Amino acid sequence: MGDIEFSVAVRVALIYTTAPIDMWEAQYDEDQEMPLVKLQFKPGINRDQTNYSSEGGWIACNKVRFFSGFPQKIGGWTKVTFQQFAGVCRAMFNYLASDVYNLMALGTSKKIYLELGGELHDITPLRDNGQFATPATDNCIDTTNTSTTITVNVTGHGGNVGDYVTIAGVVGPIGGVPASEINAEHIVTEVPGANSFEITVSTAATSTVTNAGGTAITVDFQIPIGYDITTAGFGWGVGGWGGSPANTGWGAPATPPIYFPMRLVQFTKYEQTLVYNVRYGDIFIWEFNSALPANSSVYLKDEPGATASPNFPREVTQVLYTQDNGHLLAFGCTPYGGGARDPLLVRWSDQSDIINWTIDDTTTAGFLRVASGSDIFKAVPAYQEILVFTESSISSMQFTGTLDVFSITEISADVSLIAPNAVTNEKNVTYWMGRDKFFVYNGRVETLPCTLRSEIFDDINVLQKDQIFACSNEKFNEIWWFYPSAASEVIDKYVVYNYFENIWYYGDCADGMVRTAWLESHLRDFPQSASIDSYVYNHENGNDNDGSPFYSYITSADLSLDAGDNFMLVRRMIPDVSFKGSTAGSAVVYLTLEPRNFPGANYISQNMEGQTLNRPVLRTSTVPIEQYTNQVFVRTRARQIGLTIESYDVAGVAWQLGIPRAEVRPDGRRA
DSSP: OTTGGGTOEEEEEEEEOOSOHHHHGGGOOTTOOOOEEEOOOOSSBOOSSOTGGGTTSEEEEESEEEETTEEEEOOOEEESOSSOOSSOEEEEEEEESSSSOEEEEEEESSOEEEEETTEEEEOOOEEEEEEOOTTTTTTOEEEOTTOOEEEEEOTTOOOOTTOEEEEEOOOSOBTTBOHHHHSSEEEOOEEEETTEEEEEOSSOOSSOEEEESOSOOEEEEESOOOBSSOEEEOOTTOSOSSOOTTOOSTTSOSSOOEEEOBOOEEEEEETTEEEEEETTBOEEEEOOOSSTTSOOOEEGGGSTTOOOGGGSOOSBSEEEEETTTTEEEEEEEOOTTOOSOEEEEEEEOBTTBTTOOOOSTTOOOEEEEOSSSSSEEEEEEETTEEEEEESSOEEEEEEOOSTTOEEEEEEESSOOOSSTTSEEEETTEEEEEOSSSEEEESSSEEEEOOTTHHHHHTSOOGGGGGGOEEEEEGGGTEEEEEEOOTTOSSOOEEEEEETTTTEEEEEEOTTTOOEEEEEOOTTSSSOEEEETTSOEEEESSSSSBTTBOOOEEEEEOOBOSSSSOSOEEEEEEEOOEEOTTOOOSEEEEEEEEEEESSTTSOOOOBOTTSOBOSSOEEEEEEEETTOOOOOEEEEEEESEEEEEEEEOSSTTOOOEEOOOEEEEEEOOSOO
């Protein structure tokens, strides 16, 4: 494949529109040669200014980045996993359990997985060890003739619709249903009451049977599933019962909406052991086992020798292990000795003993509180400190090595963090998205100037802000934020900050790029992401959407010869497009000239006969790759002209725009 790029033919399509030919033909001498003008633009996208005031820059793009100041199509992506995970993945964590076990942990709204070599292994913990003792499950299976629904009778089962449950030990068939179909993992489909739940099997029963199955049945529930997105719930009486909105009582909402947060999982690592928690839940561990997937995760509090339950942190916002000093930290949790959750509390275990949280003279376990804010959102490891974010403050937590063990110093109480995962650290610099601006911390907190501020913050679904996440793409010096727009309940847009060139660009997630989590790890060859379609992808791998082309474009602000009084005539162009990296047999991009006469006017759309068109006219010119000497005649006349380059219909295309040249001349003031 390495030699292909030097033998590819490039089809450069110029899309042009023009005023009627007789309006300018008499003013133009075909033999007259004019100097070529370089069309060179400032890097980055600026949407906070008008088109006209942004002259000399770019104003719109999608799936384009800037490299060394020039726009190019972003890299493609390919599937890592070929089996789908359950739920929506919001967390990814990569670590080496040994020299040959390069593991990726995935935390979804329904399960916990480990990915190894493209295969997914379910390590979701059982709920409180999940097993109901005999005889509570003796002969607990009911079937109904002709139905595929199985009723399981377990007193006080505690399950909910959507939860995962594993049944074993059934002796069958039961009512014509094979035991093998019942002895499996199931999703709870209905909960008729506190003492029974329903599942679905493939084979319809041939008879109605009650209280069957044997006396060695086990029913194991996994920890409850979470919400895919933030979900609003209401109290009794909400809905159209016939009352007036002005009234209270019958027919009016009994309570304001209650918002159930989507599930977020936080991962960390202690030696070869994976440690994690579900937001506002317990701490779990998965101990490395080379016989994957032989074991599930377990509660850390249930480990042999663990601190007595009242002293163990529960309802934890985030767990984090400090590799340099050996403490497991719990942010936003229940206090020592038990009690209601303290959302600003930070607790830590004994040094190098993550199951010992006892505070006495023989341990280094302890606690501190964050001074400002109302709830800890996120803790981010940085250089020789841990940055602790609340919704309105940032503090520095540092290991002191004294009897106090840790200290917390407030850095700023004048910041915001829009969502727990909207912050990332790259090269010891921390970047995050606030509620109405971007911030950076490199020893001090600063607002990050953004030329897309209005474009982004005026178009966010605030109810679904918890979905927003930040990630890095170090190869291209980029920080990405994925977010849901105001018109969407799921992530559908992204914005990128290039910290090396100090510029911004953005785009949408159409063409198969709706991502819910992203991780760039030095332990893997490519940045990897979790997609809304429940697969894991390698990014910057190839040029396409897993083999299919995707739409990529960039549009300039309008160009004019002077203050806008004169018309300009563009006779010909010499495109400067590099197709290095293309694998297509015939690579193609389209260059579009977009003329108009006034800043607020629509673009002109006429053919050479002066007829209005519903789409532009195409003219193509074929040139060998890396030889940009062919000229393309376009003949476009207007006061202002914009430029677009785009690709969308050929797989394997990579492109970078250089400095195209155009033959431009003044052409009078008459329309």
